[in-house]
Amino acid sequence: MSYTFLEYPDRDMLAIDLANQLAGDLREALAHEDRAVLAVPGGTSPGPVFDDLCAADLDWSRVDVLLTDERWVAPDHERSNTRLLRERLLVDRAAAAQLLPLWAEGQDCDAAAETLAARIETELPIAVLLLGMGADMHTASLFPGADRLAEGLSARAPILLPMRAPGAPEPRLTLTAPVLDGALRKHVLIFGEEKRQALEAARGKAPEDAPINAVLDGAKIHWAK
Numbered sequence: 001m002s003y004t005f006l007e008y009p010d011r012d013m014l015a016i017d018l019a020n021q022l023a024g025d026l027r028e029a030l031a032h033e034d035r036a037v038l039a040v041p042g043g044t045s046p047g048p049v050f051d052d053l054c055a056a057d058l059d060w061s062r063v064d065v066l067l068t069d070e071r072w073v074a075p076d077h078e079r080s081n082t083r084l085l086r087e088r089l090l091v092d093r094a095a096a097a098q099l100l101p102l103w104a105e106g107q108d109c110d111a112a113a114e115t116l117a118a119r120i121e122t123e124l125p126i127a128v129l130l131l132g133m134g135a136d137m138h139t140a141s142l143f144p145g146a147d148r149l150a151e152g153l154s155a156r157a158p159i160l161l162p163m164r165a166p167g168a169p170e171p172r173l174t175l176t177a178p179v180l181d182g183a184l185r186k187h188v189l190i191f192g193e194e195k196r197q198a199l200e201a202a203r204g205k206a207p208e209d210a211p212i213n214a215v216l217d218g219a220k221i222h223w224a225k
């Protein structure tokens, strides 16, 4: 397994540069295909990248935006990743993109998984992937100790799985490892010393203990203090 580690002078520079790289990747994908899937994480780290990326000059009407995972809360909840996308990515030029939902009103995440996956399946593979990572080495909602982690890491995993984990305050719906790892262009965004050390500590560990290892091969890791 090999990846590239890119260190930036500060978080603002990282956000600008990474947004440019993602936009470049999308343009490249759209030069070869009619449509391209951009999969992005929620959480706190990607907001500044979205603020820059949303203004990128590319044909957003041919882009499908997909979350890597969603917290099962209503889309107006402050912890909703869908809300983050609507407020910070699907604005400006990127408002022309289409959102592939990871949320279904009135259903629990177990019931919604199959229907939402059927819609996503027709658009795969992911052309451009951005992932986050937690200090516990989780990525998307593939958490160490999660109830269905083994299924989510399996080569035969379905596209989406509900996931409950001690480290996650609410049930989650997550893309599984084969879907994430199968992305054509992969980026991981991490900030701070704690996460850099976690990434180093992940070396050589099994994905059950360090789920990030399931998706790192060929990825570019973007890091700033």
Ligand SMILES: O=C(O)[C@H](O)[C@@H](O)[C@H](O)[C@H](O)COP(=O)(O)O
Pocket (backbone or CB within 6 Å): 041, 042, 043, 044, 045, 046, 068, 069, 070, 071, 081, 131, 132, 133, 134, 138, 139, 140, 141
């Ligand atoms: O919904 C989520 O929480 C995510 O998609 C998750 O995988 C996230 O990327 C990491 O937990 C890092 O989160 P931060 O960027 O907030 O540290």
